[in-house]
Amino acid sequence: MTALPEDRPPLLTEDDRESAVRRLREAYAEGHVAHEQLDACLQRVLTARTHGELKSALAPLPAQEPAPVSTIAAAGGRIRRHGAWRVPRRLKVESAFGNVDLDLSRAVIDHAVVDIELRLGTGRARITVPRDAVVDFEGLRTGWKDVLHRPRRASRTGGPTVRITGALEFGLLKIRHARR
Structure with a gap:
């Protein structure tokens, strides 16, 4: 029987592959992988087509610890981050009655x-x-209004992926791309 397109396992994206290569380099730098093993694993990562093949290529590496979560919280008032601030890998923002303004540009x-987990x-x-x-x-639950976001038409590649999850009960989330 011929497999229909929706029956096939999802193919890897370039972000998946780049993340795996970065993880291999870090393991090598920390001494967890020998030089010969690095070459073999790198070859398997670069030729992997599915997530299963990628997982198998990274199996010799030690388990990856999840990134720590940085939290910004306020009961009321405003949470604001602008300028040249360092964005953590995982950020949790909690506010009961205030406005949140995060500028990552x-x-x-x-x-x-x-x-970014919004609460x-x-x-x-x-x-x-x-x-x-x-x-x-996609992982964000809204209770009252939809999210306002207009994706850029001609986007350059190489930028970060910003995943927004969590819950927004009675507020409005507006996402915009920087102009410059």
């Missing part, structure tokens, strides 16, 4: 993927992402 982003009661949230960022907010 000039921030220092060291990771290919940034996870907001009321108020609005505005997140400005870099011009070339990819935004994923």
